[in-house]
Amino acid sequence: MKWKGKRKSSNVEDRRGQRSSGSGVGGFNPMILGPLIRLLFSKTGLIIVGIFLVISLLTGNNPLHIISQFFSGGSQQTETVSPYQGTAKENELAAFSATILANTEDVWNQLLDNYREPTLVLFTNSVSSACGHASSATGPFYCPGDEKLYIDLGFFDDMERKLNAPGDFAQAYVIAHEVGHHIQKIMGITDKMQQLRGQLSKTEFNKYSVRLELQADFLAGVWAHHSQRMSQMMETGDLAEAMNAANAIGDDRLQKNASGRVVPDSFTHGTSEQRMRWFRKGFETGDLSQGDTFSANPL
Incomplete structure (x- = not known):
């Protein structure tokens, strides 16, 4: 085929070398379980959890996922070890x-x-x-x-x-x-x-x-x-x-x-x-x- 030098599509996702990290249901990170339990048993925690629930109702997102993102700093579930x-x-x-x-x-x-x-x-x-x-x-x-x-x-x-x-x-x-x-x-x-x-x-x-x-x-x-x-x-x-x-x-x-x-x-x-x-x-x-x-x- 005479394909070299012709236009390449921009509709390409190159995920080579990527792997998906093993997360719980709905993207919940089990590493936040300890901090979450301590949060739930504090007075301030009840207020914060209430806020998360309101956000989840407004956005349609899983509240556990929102909390996980909060504790993990918004990190993604797919990671690349190196370029x-x-x-x-x-x-x-x-x-x-x-x-x-x-x-x-x-x-x-x-x-x-x-x-x-x-x-x-x-x-x-x-x-x-x-x-x-x-x-x-x-x-x-x-x-x-x-x-x-x-x-x-x-x-x-x-x-x-x-x-x-x-x-x-x-x-x-x-x-x-x-x-x-x-x-x-x-x-x-x-x-x-x-x-x-x-x-x-x-x-x-x-x-x-x-x-x-x-x-x-x-x-x-x-x-x-x-x-x-x-x-x-x-x-x-x-x-x-x-x-x-x-x-x-x-x-x-x-x-x-x-x-x-x-x-x-x-x-x-x-x-x-x-x-x-x-x-x-x-x-x-x-x-x-x-x-x-x-x-x-x-x-």
């Missing part, structure tokens, strides 16, 4: 990811009215999001609760070494797929999926999950189609890299490699053939109206 120094390769991947995100912004701002640009969060080992705590083993993911994409850049190394899916355009496909989930959030598709979660069996819900993921593959292909028309970043062999990556992360292939058997009822992302086909359809047509995977029969 993070990535390797040259990792820092280049960070720059690459910010460039691809910028390119998706250019494409989707053109295709959608009032497009809300998502944020890309780079993290190391584990991360907290509005969707909960996740480790790097989860792989890249999109959280609709905060409209952010989360990626441990080490995943790209895993793609090359463990999945045999190397190449910068393969990596771009991964980012574009997660942005595809953001498009689904904007279109209201994600919310409809969440409404179905409690109404269907796990097997039936998985079938809808497959359609959701294949649509994200299609949307990644739509991005690639318009990106190439607008920026000419793709080079010979790039499309093959994306197709190879889609093939490598098909449910059937992953299950076969992991256990030697394939269980279709447990599929959540689609087969290798389906993932390649829907990405290619998006790439070849660039037409959003042709990506209704929920009505497609056969899929």
